[in-house]
Amino acid sequence: MMTPRQLGEDALVDRLTVLLASGPGVLEGPGDDCAVVEGPGDGWVTVLKTDCLVEGVHYLPGTPGEKVGWKAVARVVSDFAAMGAELGHLLVTMAVPGDREVEWLEGLYRGMNECAVRFGGSIVGGETSSLPEGVPLLISVAGSGRVKRDGWVRRGDGKPGDGLYVTGRLGGSIRGKHLEFLPRMEEAQWLVEHCALRAMMDLSDGLAKDLPRMAKASGCGFRLEREAVPCTDGVGVEEALGDGEDYELLFAVEDGGDWEKEWAERFPDLEVTRIGELCEGEAGSLDGGWDHFGRG
């Protein structure tokens, strides 16, 4: 018998998604931040994403409902941002033990609503299921949005020689950022329009996990300049690579152009840092990062 823990998250997902038949109208199936399917027409296509939060895994018991709700929606918004997409309509599945506080759940919904509205979306429905007492609460958010047919960004279209960049600073998210982060939606859309962007994803499992994923998807190797990695104050480079939950953008840009200067003028409060480049060869791995099933 093989278990998810023995297999690890990426290999498990590979084994499961290979069982799925592709249907009509699918432009991007499993494997990227979001799926992309034929949609509204007039030059736009539809973007779909689901994600979930589990009590004790993604937040600690006792965290205010408002913060958990913000995070539940913001994680999905961050994935939309990583495709260069706009947020649309969201659905919420909540599985909750019957003995929880309704007031906490109301806070959760207020937090979800606040984040959805802040980024131009709305929650249009959902489903509530009971769990036995003592079982961790779970919230799943599914969203649809849209992106221009010629404007969406895969994680797998990087080329050797592309510069690798990240927004913001990495590491130490557990101190609070993981509950309060601002998805980089506006910044991502700006990048689509202002630089020769080739690949993009959001950093959720740590640069050490996510950078090799981008390189592998692009069929490239990568060179990481560890000393260039922008670290949160008080955080070392190991933590910056491994902590996860940064919700910053990792992206690959064809070299050249003046976009970094323009960025500094447009987003003076958010640094963007070149941390290396894609190169010929196979994507290696880096130590650290978050695997849901405990493989390092």
Added chain:
Amino acid sequence: MMTPRQLGEDALVDRLTVLLASGPGVLEGPGDDCAVVEGPGDGWVTVLKTDCLVEGVHYLPGTPGEKVGWKAVARVVSDFAAMGAELGHLLVTMAVPGDREVEWLEGLYRGMNECAVRFGGSIVGGETSSLPEGVPLLISVAGSGRVKRDGWVRRGDGKPGDGLYVTGRLGGSIRGKHLEFLPRMEEAQWLVEHCALRAMMDLSDGLAKDLPRMAKASGCGFRLEREAVPCTDGVGVEEALGDGEDYELLFAVEDGGDWEKEWAERFPDLEVTRIGELCEGEAGSLDGGWDHFGRG
């Protein structure tokens, strides 16, 4: 402190959904089988739905993965059917303890894929999260589909005098039907085109819960002819009203027309039965049916 168990499912959902702001392009928000939003144009709008299965609540441990997967998707398909909609693209969120069998999860994905393909849809992505050992596995399925702008059916558009009908037979689903049912998608689309259909929903929590919901949403009372309720062989009328998980259609039709005869020719293996009518007045309640938080 108030808990979901004290409040009951419907009142909980009311308290939470009132916190949600409506956004642009929302034609039908929380409260019906699915949400409906502006979509692809050309006379079509988009239908969105999410649902979930929890081990020990919606299926017993030891149930083959294929059957659980079929059910996970079929429940969503049944909600699409109840709007008169077509199935499109699906996303899967799975939260699973790290010590489960990968082979069982593969069966789950095969079952989900089989049901999606059977009803014209496809699974385009998802998310996998770990749970601690000993916690029940949870699968959430979110779907998008489409329906003609002038062809979708609310649960709340019934009028006094409308005949109330159900497909199939009710009760006793736990003996096996709840894992193997065929969502009534083709039948629902036929009804949209062949009778003066005013309101429709699928029966998931039992006629005793769902019929009062339809009447209340329509601002009507109802008369139920209990002796007319079509019961599964070996099942009494109490169970037929209360067992739940029938996944049959409940619908309200303006009186008149020859559609029942046409139905019998088109669907000779699936009976349709008049069980009462909507009337003036307030919707009362019926004993029985399934409340997720244990209120009868």
